[in-house]
Amino acid sequence: MTKVIGKVSATESSPSTIDEFYFWTDKKQILSPFDIVKVEHESKSITYGVIEEIFHVTDAPSHFTSYISSDFGDVDEEAGNMNRLGMNYVRVRVSCNTKDIYTPVLDGQKVSLCNEEDIRNALGLSEKDVQNPLVCGYLQMYQGDASIKVKVVLNSHFLLGPDGAHINISGISGLAAKTSYSMFLLRAIQEKFRTENNETCAFVFFNVKGRDLMAIDEPNDELDEKEMKIYEDLGIPAKPFSNVMYFYPYSKDKVAANVQSYANPEDVKEQTKGNRAKKYKFVYENCLEKLDLLLANEDDSSGTLESCVNYIINGQPPFNNVDKWSTLVEKIDDCTKTQARGGNTNEIQVTSWRKFKRCVSKAIKNDVFGTNLNDSTGEIDLADEIANNLNNGQVMVIDIARLDENTQSFVFGSVARAIYDMKLGSERDNIPDKIILFVDELNKYASNDVPKNSPILKQLLDIAERGxxxxxxxxxxxxxxxxxxxxxxxxxATAAYGRTNAIEVSKSDYRYIPKTYQNMMTRLSPGEYIISNPALRSLVNIRFPRPSYKQYPNG
Structure with a gap:
């Protein structure tokens, strides 16, 4: 028997509707937004609802009356000759009815707290509702003796396809723990595919902050007993990722272990020695079809830069025998000169070639653009590695944290294109059924400010719409x-909202979220997210433990 905490109150100004109702409760009853309550309804059915707002009211008609009641403003606790009658009343958003009866709940009906089974039914998390279960965190419902912890298990088909796909996770830096929640989900997905053997799955992560993801196959020794217990209750082993390969951008600096990374050179050497790390490079002969990615951050509304790229890809003179980056720059330089100064003439204007040269010369200065690949030192081409070696269960972690913004864009674009091309046309018979692409700082590649002609934006739109x-x-x-x-x-299909600021929640993206929940978003704690998913009957406020892999204090 669950605790009765009040009764439905339907008034002239606040009637019950098919979508919401109100109930009064004792002013000492502690409730919170996202708590779930239930009401008995017609035909012995039960209507479940999620608390949206809590109000406190007294019989004082105005604040002035309250002031007078306190002996004309005396703040002493003993002051006042009148005890005001007061109570709380609560607005509830209806989530479902057990017999699909959606007439308004009736005035005077008892309102109760829920047990674990009720909560699952209210949110669509019961065993009959959730096929293909995937753990996404847990709910902490109610306070005090009534407190309940409920595991949140979603239908993975609404996150990983075919019914719905993709997740967007937002929140301010640091406090929102965006990467931590992403990695919690991804670790749960790896465990799911490892144990069920129904489909195959591979992972591609980009490390964009310090050493953040450069030790995800090493255990987190800082997890305490409480956190270990949470993992146990959720049914996920508190273990790091398995089958991980790290890819570092090449550098000529031998002191830094020939990589451009915030990782400790000794760690890089140890990973390389254990066949857990490789260095990646881009040589011209493998990148001819990807030259447009060098211009991903350039506004080319007139299409002049695109014309230069197409001219080179088609092997028009003087680019028909180019085989390395330095030669490319030399030939572009020839096109920047007028005919009178001995330059090459073609249908593209000299001014366009000059702009193209500035963009390309700036982009390929990085050591990662090399002349050849040295197999003996573990140098690879990322596109080839994906096309030939990305297999079931593998996690590729590609470090781009220390690269400049243009080079980061080129690396990301190359990888996204390689995955897309492999899924579309590879003849391999062991391509993973699912490939999960994790990208942090999405604003660099798909913000409203990115040039509309950006090839990386086009690639991301293809993945979002056809992936x-x-x-x-x-x-x-x-x-x-x-x-x-x-x-x-x-x-x-899924959106996860972490802690953010008041300016952000005032934007149109949040207009469908109740005002109380918007305000909660400005004070969520690390380890707390508000989740929207098609399989859920309401927004839910979920929690999750710290990652089970090694973390560095400052990323």
């Missing part, structure tokens, strides 16, 4: 959801 059917799943993360391209976030 579900191809088995390419996007896990995207950014600070401000409102800054992201509508077609990218609009195609994400």
């Amino acid at each position: 579900r059917s191809l088995g390419i799943i996007l896990f995207s993360v950014e600070q401000f959801r409102s800054a992201i391209h509508d077609r990218v976030k609009g195609n994400c």
Whole structure:
């Protein structure tokens, strides 16, 4: 028997409707937004609802009356000759009815707290509702003796396809713990595919902050007993990722272990020695079809830069025998000269070639653009590695944290294109059914400010709109959801909202979220998220433990 905490109150100004109702409760009863309550309804059915707002009211008609009642403003506790009658009343959003009866609940009906089974039924989390279960965290419902902890298990088909795909995770830096929640979900997914053997899945992560993801196959020795117990209750082993390979950008600096990374050179050497790390490079002969990615951050509304790229790709003179980056720059330089000064003449204007040269020369200065690949030192081409070696259960972690913004864009674009091309046309018979692409700082590639002609934006739009059917799943993360391209976030079936600021929640992206929940978003704690998913009957406030892999204090 669950505790009765009040009765439905339907008044002339606040009637019950098919979507919401109100109930009064004792002013000492502690309730919170997102708590679930139940009411007995017609035909012995039960209506469940989620608390949206809590009000306190007394019989004082005005604040002036309250002031007078306290002996004209005496703040002493003993002051006043009148005890005001007071109570709380609560607004509840209806989530479901056990017999699909959606007439308004009636005045005077008892309102009760819920047990664990009730909560699952209210949110669509019962065993009959959830097929293909995937653990996404847990709910902490009620306070005091009535407190309940409920595991949240979603239908993975609404996150990983085919019914819905992609997740967008937002929140301010640091306090929202965006990467931590992403990795918690991804670790749960790896465990699911490892144990069920129904489908195959591979993972591609980009490390964009310090050493953040450069030790995800090493255990987190700082987890305490309480956190270990949470993992046990959720049914997920508190273990790091398995089958991980790290990819570092090449550098000529031998002191830094020939990589551009915030990782300790000794750690890189140890990973390389254990066949857990490789260095990646881009040589010209493998990148001819990807030259447009060098211009991803350039506004080319007139299409002049695109014309230069197409001219080179088609092997028009003088680019027909180019085989390395330095030669490319030399030939572009020839095109920047007028005919009178001995330059090459073609249908593209000299001024366009000059702009193209500035963009390309700036982009390929990095050591990662090399002349050849040295197999003996573990140097690889990322596109080839994905096309030939990305297998079931594998986690590729690609470090781009220390690269400049243009080079980061080139690396990301190359990888996204390689995954897309492999899914579309590879002849391999062991391509994973699902490939999950995790990208942090999505605003760099798919914000409203990115040039509309950006090839990386076009690639992301393709993945967002067609990835579900191809088995390419996007896990995207950014600070401000409102800054992201509508077609990218609009195609994400699941949204996770972490702590953010008042300015952000005032944007149109949050207008469907009740005001109380919006305000809660400005004070969520690390380890807390508000989740929206098609399989859920309401927004839920979930919690999750710290990652089970090694973390560095400052990333």
